Amino acid sequence: MTGRDSIDHRWLRAAVDLSRRCPSKPTAYAVGAIVVARDGAELARGYSRETDEHVHAEQSALGKLAGTGVDLSGATIYSSLEPCSVRAHASPTCTQLILVAGIRRVVLAMREPLGFVDCQGVELLEAAGVEVVEMPEFADEVRLINAHVPLDPDPRSLP
Numbered sequence: 084m085t086g087r088d089s090i091d092h093r094w095l096r097a098a099v100d101l102s103r104r105c106p107s108k109p110t111a112y113a114v115g116a117i118v119v120a121r122d123g124a125e126l127a128r129g130y131s132r133e134t135d136e137h138v139h140a141e142q143s144a145l146g147k148l149a150g151t152g153v154d155l156s157g158a159t160i161y162s163s164l165e166p167c168s169v170r171a172h173a174s175p176t177c178t179q180l181i182l183v184a185g186i187r188r189v190v191l192a193m194r195e196p197l198g199f200v201d202c203q204g205v206e207l208l209e210a211a212g213v214e215v216v217e218m219p220e221f222a223d224e225v226r227l228i229n230a231h232v233p234l235d236p237d238p239r240s241l242p
């Protein structure tokens with residue numbers, strides 16, 4: 084592992100661990116997300132349903148930075164699952180929130196499984212010039228943490 088790989092590994096490890104704190108919900112993924120500055124300092128973290136039953140991990144973490152004026156252009160967001168690109172509720176998607184925040188680097192453990200929707204998070208981020216790094220060594224663990232989510236749930240229960 085190079086230096087950057089091992090730093091990425093350590094932060095994604097922490098994001099996956101964080102996802103275990105999500106209140107369980109049979110129709111929604113458990114995700115952890117951590118925003119880290121260019122100099123390696125943690126800026127914020129969040130997890131699914133942390134503050135209300137609809138909040139997503141990236142949304143929760145980025146919400147803590149809203150209005151702080153912190154420059155996120157050199158930051159990386161670590162997420163245990165691909166940022167969402169479709170939401171049934173009125174909130175913006177995590178992909179949109181990342182782009183609006185100005186974050187230019189995303190490290191994730193795995194893409195969202197086909198189930199709820201065809202998630203286009205990685206495609207949309209890359210199309211916007213954001214660097215996306217996948218670390219598949221965490222995928223089996225993330226899949227296990229999300230084993231409660233049925234593969235073909237009722238789309239009306241989309242979080």
Ligand SMILES: [Zn+2]
Binds near residue numbers: 139142177
């Ligand atoms: Zn989301």
